[in-house]
Amino acid sequence: MSEHPRARMNSDFTNPIRLSLVAAVQAVDEVDFKTLRDILEVSDSVLSRHLSALEEKQYLAIRKGFVGKRPRTWIKLTEQGRSALAEHVQALREVTSRL
Amino acid sequence: MRDNPGVDGEEQLAAIERIQQRMAITSRSGARQLGALCILLGIALGALHVLLHFFTPSENLPGFFVLCAFAALVILAAILWYQKAHRVLPRGLVRPYFWSLSASLLLYCAALALIEIAMTGILTGLIGLVVALPLILAGWWMAAR
Numbered sequence: 012m013s014e015h016p017r018a019r020m021n022s023d024f025t026n027p028i029r030l031s032l033v034a035a036v037q038a039v040d041e042v043d044f045k046t047l048r049d050i051l052e053v054s055d056s057v058l059s060r061h062l063s064a065l066e067e068k069q070y071l072a073i074r075k076g077f078v079g080k081r082p083r084t085w086i087k088l089t090e091q092g093r094s095a096l097a098e099h100v101q102a103l104r105e106v107t108s109r110l
Numbered sequence: 111m112r113d114n115p116g117v118d119g120e121e122q123l124a125a126i127e128r129i130q131q132r133m134a135i136t137s138r139s140g141a142r143q144l145g146a147l148c149i150l151l152g153i154a155l156g157a158l159h160v161l162l163h164f165f166t167p168s169e170n171l172p173g174f175f176v177l178c179a180f181a182a183l184v185i186l187a188a189i190l191w192y193q194k195a196h197r198v199l200p201r202g203l204v205r206p207y208f209w210s211l212s213a214s215l216l217l218y219c220a221a222l223a224l225i226e227i228a229m230t231g232i233l234t235g236l237i238g239l240v241v242a243l244p245l246i247l248a249g250w251w252m253a254a255r
Binding site: 020024027030031034035037038039040041042043045046050051078079100103104106107 | 119120122123125126129130132133134136137140193194197198199200201202203204
């Protein structure tokens with residue numbers, strides 16, 4: 012019996028904020044922390060927590076820099092993150108197509 | 111294990127769609143900013159080439175240095191503005207930016223060989239336009255996305 016597509020859904024993306032975060036970053040090459048926070052409508056601490064978790068999984072690469080004297084944090088999706096999201100979305104489509 | 115992965119699946123797909131639509135709006139703004147930078151850099155390089163024909167080192171060395179310094183300031187100001195203003199780097203724009211900048215710089219270097227040659231203002235202007243064109247076209251394309 013073939014595996015049900017739900018088995019290929021990524022447990023790291025079950026949290027709706029993490030899924031939205033990864034989907035948002037997937038749409039661009041790089042985005043800064045403030046813009047991502049505003050788009051996701053979450054607080055700094057919530058976003059930081061999810062970014063750290065996804066960075067640990069190597070789905071995201073985080074780069075810290077400065078613009079003048081102000082720090083700026085840049086986030087981009089790694090190839091691993093891109094593949095993980097693509098696989099998760101494919102599994103979601105297969106699950107919903109079975110309805 | 112999910113009780114109803116189908117419904118959750120639809121909700122997740124809808125959430126992805128929503129967030130990516132919001133990101134697309136922000137991304138357009140990023141593309142316009144990078145496009146503006148390209149156009150500014152193109153104009154600066156083209157204008158510098160044209161003006162250097164009237165302020166050649168052999169005829170007007172102080173003027174030559176002032177012009178070069180002014181051009182460097184304009185280019186630096188444009189880059190600093192972009193660094194401060196941009197918050198998103200849209201997908202698929204890094205390579206066009208890199209190739210158009212390289213092309214304009216190569217054309218500028220090639221045009222430098224003609225700087226001491228006497229030529230009409232129109233021809234000088236045309237060469238300046240050719241130097242600026244790769245960046246201006248790339249910038250226009252980015253801004254129009």
